Amino acid sequence: MDPILEIKNVSLQFGGVKALEDVSYHINRGEIFSLIGPNGAGKTSMLNCISGLYHPTSGSILYNGQEIINMKPYNRTALGIARAFQNIALFAHMSVLDNLKLGRHSLMNSGPLSGGLYVGKAAREEIEHRKKVEEVIEFLELQDIRHIPVGTLPYGLQKRVEVGRALALSPDLILLDEPMAGMNNAEKDIMSHFILEMHEVMDITVVLIEHDLGVVMNLSDHIAVLDFGRRIGFGTPAEIQENPDVIKAYIGEETVI
Numbered sequence: 001m002d003p004i005l006e007i008k009n010v011s012l013q014f015g016g017v018k019a020l021e022d023v024s025y026h027i028n029r030g031e032i033f034s035l036i037g038p039n040g041a042g043k044t045s046m047l048n049c050i051s052g053l054y055h056p057t058s059g060s061i062l063y064n065g066q067e068i069i070n071m072k073p074y075n076r077t078a079l080g081i082a083r084a085f086q087n088i089a090l091f092a093h094m095s096v097l098d099n100l101k102l103g104r105h106s107l108m109n110s111g112p113l114s115g116g117l118y119v120g121k122a123a124r125e126e127i128e129h130r131k132k133v134e135e136v137i138e139f140l141e142l143q144d145i146r147h148i149p150v151g152t153l154p155y156g157l158q159k160r161v162e163v164g165r166a167l168a169l170s171p172d173l174i175l176l177d178e179p180m181a182g183m184n185n186a187e188k189d190i191m192s193h194f195i196l197e198m199h200e201v202m203d204i205t206v207v208l209i210e211h212d213l214g215v216v217m218n219l220s221d222h223i224a225v226l227d228f229g230r231r232i233g234f235g236t237p238a239e240i241q242e243n244p245d246v247i248k249a250y251i252g253e254e255t256v257i
């Protein structure tokens with residue numbers, strides 16, 4: 001076991017709502033890990049705690065053994081944690097290329113002023129920046145749409161660019177919040193292929209929130225199941241499929257696991 005992320009007894013409360021209650025699990029380096037659970041179970045809240053948008057009421061989050069619970073989101077990005085959002089967080093009027101370049105902005109050290117003063121350093125950074133963005137464009141097969149405004153693209157492609165924005169940050173750990181929501185089966189197959197490639201070719205650890213349990217069972221090495229903010233299952237897809245608490249939680253949704 002080589003955990004990249006350890007979630008220890010994390011709780012999160014909004015007034016009277018316990019979004020997360022004493023949740024613990026770990027994610028191994030290089031695996032595809034899924035977080036599943038019925039609507040309102042606390043999945044997005046958990047990703048928000050990992051990326052730093054929410055601050056847990058109690059508990060601990062270790063990334064490569066380092067406590068990150070009090071760290072600002074941009075510092076977590078610099079450590080190698082990137083996030084693609086459920087509701088696409090792109091600039092609709094800007095091109096695919098510009099959105100990906102902007103995605104990397106937080107990693108740039110030389111701002112506009114230093115860019116003017118230290119041409120060499122800024123120029124080197126710009127070259128590195130472009131190289132990474134071109135790599136992502138090639139990897140996600142976005143070449144033909146690189147100059148098209150994101151807002152005019154079909155939804156499935158916008159989701160792919162949203163994943164690309166996170167990938168452009170060169171993460172070690174990528175958090176994907178429902179990257180296949182609203183997609184047809186063919187589009188889901190394409191996204192599944194990219195997720196597998198991220199894991200196999202780029203060696204990125206993937207955390208996936210996904211409602212399509214077929215996709216989850218096919219892709220995941222391990223799964224954690226949340227229900228009403230509590231962890232009710234944690235294990236391999238085969239273990240999760242046989243977990244009576246998980247089956248019970250999903251019967252309410254008329255879903256066959």
Ligand SMILES: Nc1ncnc2c1ncn2[C@@H]1O[C@H](COP(=O)(O)OP(=O)(O)OP(=O)(O)O)[C@@H](O)[C@H]1O
Pocket residue numbers: 014017018019037038039040041042043044045046
């Ligand atoms: N910012 C917030 N303020 C108040 N309550 C919140 C906030 N964010 C989440 N919650 C509550 O926390 C609980 C868990 O919500 P969360 O969005 O994490 O669930 P989820 O499993 O991602 O759901 P879904 O599958 O529908 O996206 C819900 O009761 C939700 O209303």
